[in-house]
Amino acid sequence: MNHIRLNNSNFRVKGKLSVPGDKSISHRAVMFGSLAEGRTVITNFLRGDDCLATIDCFRKMGVKIEEVNGKIIVDGVGTTGLKEPEDILYTGNSGTTARLLLGLLSGLPFYSVLNGDESLNNRPMSRVADPLKLMGAKIWGREHDNKLPMAIRGTKLSAIQYELPVASAQVKSALILAGLLAEGDTKVTGKIQSRDHTEKLLQQFGVQLQINENEINIKGGQTLQGTDVFVPGDISSAAFFIALALIVPGAELVLENVGLNETRTGIIDVVKAMGGDIEIETIQSEGESYGNLRIKYSDLKATEISGAIIPRLIDEIPIIALIATQSEGTTVIQDAAELKVKETDRIEAVVTELKKLGANIEATKDGMIIHGKSKLNGGQVKTYGDHRIGMMLAIASFISSGEIILENPDCIKISYPNFFEDLNKIAQ
Structure with a gap:
C-alpha cells in the first residue's frame, strides 16, 4: 500500500517559505x-x-x-x-x-x-x-x-x-x-x-x-x-502553513508573496476572529494583490463560520477544522454543502479522519461542529485521493501524540508537488 509515516510532534516550526503559485x-x-x-x-x-x-x-x-x-x-x-x-x-x-x-x-x-x-x-x-x-x-x-x-x-x-x-x-x-x-x-x-x-x-x-x-456583463467577439x-503564491496552499504556525507551540513563520485577492482571504478573517496572531507585512496591489504573512503560535478560541464568507474559504475548511480542534470552545461551520461535491465528500472525510485521531467533531447536513481543545493521537488515516485532506492530516502529525500513517499521499502533488520538502524546510 502507498503510504507515508509521519511523526513530527517534536519539531519546532520556524523560518520563511514561498508556497507554490496559485x-x-x-x-x-x-x-x-x-x-x-x-x-x-x-x-x-x-x-x-x-x-x-x-x-x-x-x-x-x-x-x-x-x-x-x-x-x-x-x-x-x-x-x-x-x-x-x-x-x-x-x-x-x-x-x-x-x-x-x-x-x-x-x-x-x-x-x-x-x-x-x-x-x-x-x-x-x-x-x-x-x-x-x-x-x-x-x-x-x-x-x-x-x-x-x-x-x-x-x-x-x-x-x-x-x-x-x-x-x-x-x-x-x-x-x-x-x-x-x-x-x-x-x-x-x-x-x-x-x-x-x-x-x-x-x-x-x-x-x-x-x-x-x-453582476458581470461581457460583450461577445x-x-x-x-x-x-x-502568479502569486496560492493562499489555499499557504493555509496549511498558517495552521501549522498557529497550533504548534513556539512556532513563527513568514510566508512570502501569498495571493491576497479579497475573494480568497476568508481564512485570514477567520483566523483573526479566533484570536490568531497573523500580520500582513507587505502588499503589492497591481493586478492580483499579494504580500508577506507573518504567523505566530496563538491561544485560539472558537468561532462560527457561515453565510457570505463560505465561498471565500471553501477550499480551506478542512484545515480550518483542524485549527478548530485546537481552539477553546465549539466551532460551528454552516452553509458549506458545496464541500460534498469536491474531490471527495469533504465533510464526511474531514469528520471521519479527524475522529480517528481523537478529535471531538461531528458532521451536519451542510458543515460540521468541532469541540475543542482536543488532544490528537496517532493512527492510520486516508486521503480519499483528495490533496487538501492529505495535507490537513500531514499538518495534524505535528500535534499528535503518536505516529500518523497517511495512505495515498501522492494525491498532494495535484496542487503542491513539493509539500513534504517544504515541511522539512521549516521543521527544526
Whole structure:
C-alpha cells in the first residue's frame, strides 16, 4: 500500500517559505494565453498535476506551450485558432480545467471529448452544462449530461442573462468564456460573490468587462492580447502553513508573496476572529494583490463560520477544522454543502479522519461542529485521493501524540508537488 509515516510532534516550526503559485490563476493564465494573440509569459506557474493537465489539453488543440528558465511561454493562437483535438482531452482531477473547457469548447467550431480521473468523473457537471445549453451549446454526457466523459459539438452561441443558483467561480467562468464567443452581451449574476480571478485576468489580457457588484456583463467577439502574468503564491496552499504556525507551540513563520485577492482571504478573517496572531507585512496591489504573512503560535478560541464568507474559504475548511480542534470552545461551520461535491465528500472525510485521531467533531447536513481543545493521537488515516485532506492530516502529525500513517499521499502533488520538502524546510 502507498503510504507515508509521519511523526513530527517534536519539531519546532520556524523560518520563511514561498508556497507554490496559485492554482486557479495558473489554469486561467494558460487558457487565456492560448486564446490571446501574441505571446504570454507566465512566472511562478504551479507545476502541479491539475495545471499540467490544462497545458496538455491546449497543446492537443494546437497551442505551442514551452517551459523556458522556469517560466511558461504560451504562443497564443487567438479565439479562432484552436484546432479540433485528435484525441480525448484528459483533465485528470481538475474540475477547473473540465468546467472552464466546457464553456470554451461549446463556442468553437469543432468536436471534442472531455474525460477525467475516477474522482472527477463522479463530480457534477450539469451546473455548467445546463446554462450553456440555454446559449445553444450541444453537450452530451453520462447521467443526463451531468457526468464526464462529455462530448461537445461546438456551435454558434447566443448571449443569455443567467443568475447563478450557487456561488461558483467555475460556473461563472465557464459562462464568461462562452459569452466571449457568443453573439451579443452575456450577463451573469449571483447573490454571493465568488472568486474573481477570471475577471481580473481577462482584463489584464485586454478584455472589456462591465462589473457591478455581483453582476458581470461581457460583450461577445472580443480579442485577447498576450501579456506577462505573475502568479502569486496560492493562499489555499499557504493555509496549511498558517495552521501549522498557529497550533504548534513556539512556532513563527513568514510566508512570502501569498495571493491576497479579497475573494480568497476568508481564512485570514477567520483566523483573526479566533484570536490568531497573523500580520500582513507587505502588499503589492497591481493586478492580483499579494504580500508577506507573518504567523505566530496563538491561544485560539472558537468561532462560527457561515453565510457570505463560505465561498471565500471553501477550499480551506478542512484545515480550518483542524485549527478548530485546537481552539477553546465549539466551532460551528454552516452553509458549506458545496464541500460534498469536491474531490471527495469533504465533510464526511474531514469528520471521519479527524475522529480517528481523537478529535471531538461531528458532521451536519451542510458543515460540521468541532469541540475543542482536543488532544490528537496517532493512527492510520486516508486521503480519499483528495490533496487538501492529505495535507490537513500531514499538518495534524505535528500535534499528535503518536505516529500518523497517511495512505495515498501522492494525491498532494495535484496542487503542491513539493509539500513534504517544504515541511522539512521549516521543521527544526
